[in-house]
Amino acid sequence: MRFAKSVRLAAGIATWILTSTTLPAAQTNVAVAANFTEVAKEIAAAFKAKTGHEAVLSFGTSGQFYTQITQGAPFQVLLSADDARPKKLVEDGLAVPHSRFTYAIGKLVLWSKTPGLVKGEETLTAASFSKLSICNPVAAPYGAAAIETMKSLKVLEILQPKLVEGATITQAYQFVETGNAELGFVALSQLMGPETGSRWLVPQELYSPIRQDAVLLRSGASNEAATGFIAFLRGPEARAVIERYGYVLDGQS
């Protein structure tokens, strides 16, 4: 009797496992550059509503993710803030070669919470502030673009002692948000809420375009949710969201 009971129980468990794994929804882990945080959340929600698949998002710097992926991090998709690292991952054999494409071109903004403080490049040349926040220029492309902008304007040397670095663009934004830095270089997408303070959209000729590339990682090649997410990112719905957040789409600039 007891034996029959446990057989029935085992059969029940087996059925439960089988049915639960044959559910159509799959899951994928996506590494997202911090500047794309809000957009990625919105896209992931739309992706789930449409396909039932779930994209689990992690946010950080492109450099951090690159290092982690070379060490076997369990991501299937990378939305980088640059094109160099996805390219390197393809060369390293860690990403699927033809999956790489530019999903957005980022825009750099000089922003302050104080109305009237940021007027334009003269704000940088006058340098009448104590702290200017940027993100780590080695690990985060927006930090590199900020440095390039200051170099183009020949103010980097004067401003160097005033620079404070956030580990990610989100932190660079936070430093300004909490008032610890008077102004900072952030991504346009971070300023999409109600317009506050003062801002200057840095002209494109002052820094090389921030081409943000997405790539399907090797481990995601056979993951339905991962390939689906990459395809969705190329589609019209995602593109509309990306554009709404102030990014330029490839082939439009």
Added chain:
Amino acid sequence: MGDLPPDLWQSVWLTIELAAITTVVLLVVGTPLAWWLARSKAWWTEAVATVIALPLVLPPTVLGFYLLVTLGPNGPGGLIASLWGGRTLAFTFEGLIVGSVLYSSPFVVQPIRNAFAAIGDRPLEVAATLRASPCRAFWTVAVPQARPGFLTGAVLGFAHTVGEFGLVLMIGGSIPGRTKVLSIAIFDYVEASRWREANILAGGMVIFAFVVILTMTLIEKRSAGGRP
């Protein structure tokens, strides 16, 4: 080793400087506090001790968040900074000292408190009958007897400040020579895929930690053996 970037050594020295100053501040502030905690009979003594012990449990991000807000121009930190014309204590070496003192306090106060408590009332009563003032009894009886506690507290406070990361990441701003301490430098090197520099610093930290813990164990062993 001569071709290593100078910012590597800069962060090493900065870390030692930060840890040393934090330890001194904690010994000065922590000793009377530990004495009071060990001797007080007030019902709220343990509440105060608990507040000091909080950093043991709280993630560094909690302290980092509060400090980012309070050190800023809208908090008391901004007020203090305005004394010398600054706007905020965040991104400054002074700000890191404030953070480290709070963060490492349990590691200094706790061992000293325990050492004071272990002395008991008797030696101090004897000192009083020999007409020593409370102040004199403190310096000539309590402090020498609590020496192992001071040593443990100083070593732990120093080491814990060296090992701090999350807090500095949140309020430091990674400024070379001012707030870019060792742990942040390692983080930056790893993010930039500069394994060689990361390896040197990380390896150095492992050796440092080994020496600290070994020293601690030897101190404790010696002080335990010294007692009848």
